[in-house]
Amino acid sequence: MNNAFKALSDPTRRRVLELLKQGPLSAGELAGQFEVSKSTMSAHFAILREAGLVASEKHGKSVVYHLQISVLEDALLGFARLFGWEMTAKPDATGVPDDRKETGI
Amino acid sequence: MNNAFKALSDPTRRRVLELLKQGPLSAGELAGQFEVSKSTMSAHFAILREAGLVASEKHGKSVVYHLQISVLEDALLGFARLFGWEMTAKPDATGVPDDRKETGI
DNA sequence: TCGATATTTCGCTGATTATCAAATTATTTG
DNA sequence: CAAATAATTTGATAATCAGCGAAATATCGA
Numbered sequence: 660m661n662n663a664f665k666a667l668s669d670p671t672r673r674r675v676l677e678l679l680k681q682g683p684l685s686a687g688e689l690a691g692q693f694e695v696s697k698s699t700m701s702a703h704f705a706i707l708r709e710a711g712l713v714a715s716e717k718h719g720k721s722v723v724y725h726l727q728i729s730v731l732e733d734a735l736l737g738f739a740r741l742f743g744w745e746m747t748a749k750p751d752a753t754g755v756p757d758d759r760k761e762t763g764i
Numbered sequence: 765m766n767n768a769f770k771a772l773s774d775p776t777r778r779r780v781l782e783l784l785k786q787g788p789l790s791a792g793e794l795a796g797q798f799e800v801s802k803s804t805m806s807a808h809f810a811i812l813r814e815a816g817l818v819a820s821e822k823h824g825k826s827v828v829y830h831l832q833i834s835v836l837e838d839a840l841l842g843f844a845r846l847f848g849w850e851m852t853a854k855p856d857a858t859g860v861p862d863d864r865k866e867t868g869i
Numbered sequence: 870t871c872g873a874t875a876t877t878t879c880g881c882t883g884a885t886t887a888t889c890a891a892a893t894t895a896t897t898t899g
Numbered sequence: 900c901a902a903a904t905a906a907t908t909t910g911a912t913a914a915t916c917a918g919c920g921a922a923a924t925a926t927c928g929a
Contacts, residue, residue, distance in 0.1 A: 661775050664769075664772055664773050664775075664778070665773050667769055667772075667773070667843075668769050668770050668772070668773035669886090669887085670766050670769075671887090673769070673843070676847075677846055677847075680846070680847055680848075685905080685906090686905075686906055686907090687904095687905060687906075690906090695887085695888070695889090696888070696889055696890080697905090697906070697907090698888085698889070698890080698891095698906090698907075698908080698909095699887065699888055699889070700906095701906065701907055701908085702886090702887075702888085702907095703887090704906095704907095705907085717895090717896095717906095719896065719897070719905090720895075720896050720897065720904060720905045720906080721896095721904090721905055721906075722905080722906060722907090728847065731847065732847075732849070735840065735843070735844055735849070738772075738778070738840070739840055739844075739851060741782055741785070742781075742782075742785055742833065742836065742837075743785075743853060743854045744837070744840070744851050744852065744853055744854065745851070745852050745853075745854055746844060746849050746850070746851050746852075747849065747850050747852070748848060748849055748850075749848045749849065749850055774916090774917085776917090790875080790876095791875075791876055791877090792874090792875060792876075795876090800917085800918070800919090801918070801919060801920075802875085802876070802877090803876090803877075803878080803879095803918085803919070803920075803921090804917065804918055804919070805876095806876065806877055806878085807877095807878095807916090807917075807918085808917090809876095809877095810877085822876095822925090822926090824875090824926065824927070825874060825875050825876085825925075825926050825927060826874090826875055826876080826926095827875080827876060827877090
């Protein structure tokens with residue numbers, strides 16, 4: 660959980676997670692959304708990966724990242740519970756179009 | 765919100781918030797719970813204060829800190845909502861004994 | 870007013886962080 | 900195979916961070 664909170668402390672990384680909530684994206688597609696260099700973004704991806712907040716798969720030339728929503732949920736939920744909050748998932752707020760629901764691709 | 769997440773990235777500071785959820789404590793009482801020096805703790809308090817997560821009042825010789833629960837809630841809730849989670853306060857999970865409920869002292 | 874107590878500020882250090890450009894690795898395609 | 904593309908690794912730098920002890924500030928009680 661500590662690594663998760665460390666990873667969440669950077670606004671760039673939080674925005675990466677936010678982009679990934681709508682579905683998987685390649686390193687290049689993600690990096691294209693930010694002003695910083697690709698190597699900097701690669702370092703951010705590594706931190707998110709080590710925290711378990713994202714996972715990656717190599718597809719041909721590109722590396723596709725996707726959100727590990729349960730890890731994010733556990734970190735946030737675990738902490739929120741200490742303060743008497745209950746966190747519940749809204750039925751559908753993933754932003755993933757219906758026709759991609761099952762595959763997750 | 766960025767400052768709040770920065771402040772939450774340190775485990776010592778998260779534990780401070782956790783201690784304060786049960787009620788206000790002085791700088792000394794808080795520092796006594798940790799292995800680090802009082803000056804280090806004072807720096808942590810300053811970061812939490814600047815993030816708005818705690819507030820302090822001087823009472824005689826001592827400085828009493830208390831949790832600004834709504835600021836913590838807003839930071840966590842604001843972020844959680846981006847991911848389709850609903851955060852609700854449980855009716856009573858403050859840990860504050862009933863006989864102190866009204867005064868908040 | 871003097872000494873004790875509580876806390877913060879100051880000056881410093883070593884570790885970590887975010888950043889970049891350049892080099893490297895892996896993969897696809899001509 | 901060679902060139903092009905995608906991403907990571909490396910090496911370097913400037914900034915921030917957590918930590919300490921010592922000095923400073925403020926308040927209380929004798």
